[in-house]
Amino acid sequence: MHILRTLCFSSLFFVLLSQAAIFINVSTLADENGENMASCSLREAITAVNTLQEFGGCRAGDRNLNNIIQLKNGTYLLTKGELFVRRELTIQGVYTNINSKDDSILRIKPKRMPPSLEYGSIIDANFSSRLFNTAASKSNMSLNNVMLVNGKADIGGAILAGGQVNLSTSVVSH
Secondary structure, eight states, X not given: OXXXXXXXXXXXXXXXXXXXXXXXXXXXXXXXXXSOTTOOOHHHHHHHHHHTSOBTTBOOOOSSSEEEEEOOSXXXXXXXXXXXXXXXXXXXXXXXXXXXXXXXXXOSSSBOOOOOSSSSEEEEOTXXXXXXXXXXXXXXXXXXXXXXXXXXXXXXXXXXXXSOEEEESOEEOO
16 A cells, blocks of 8 residues: 555656646747846746856756746847757747637637737847758757747748757748
8 A cells, every 4th residue: 555655656756747837937929048147038038048158147957847938028129140950949939819709619718819920929030041040950849839930940930840840829931
């Protein structure tokens, strides 16, 4: 009985650990790369996850937890090139669903709405580079409630994927 109880608690611990996450809140729309310790940019948040160390104004990523980068409403204009993802992560944009309306497909609330240029978390490469690159690391990446726009590259204008890419309520556009 004691061994069974220990196995149950151990299993529960690992299930809970697999669902645990660390959130890195992006606090600026600017494309910073370590020059401002008072704010956390999208580029700095990805570096903090990649290196598992604090970077710029961002907290460190975690080796054992789900790393979730939380964006705010607005356009993140990439001025320093594509973003290289070297560890599994999730980028979570602002919630754009309408709680008071029924979804036209599921017939339940909330109505699912993709991010748009009027409201949402938009990552814009300004036609100068691709947005994300996971090819070398083969890392998985999830994008939730984000809009990817204006990527440019010979291969993979928005994402050059080496691992699995999950898109949820997201838009890829030029």
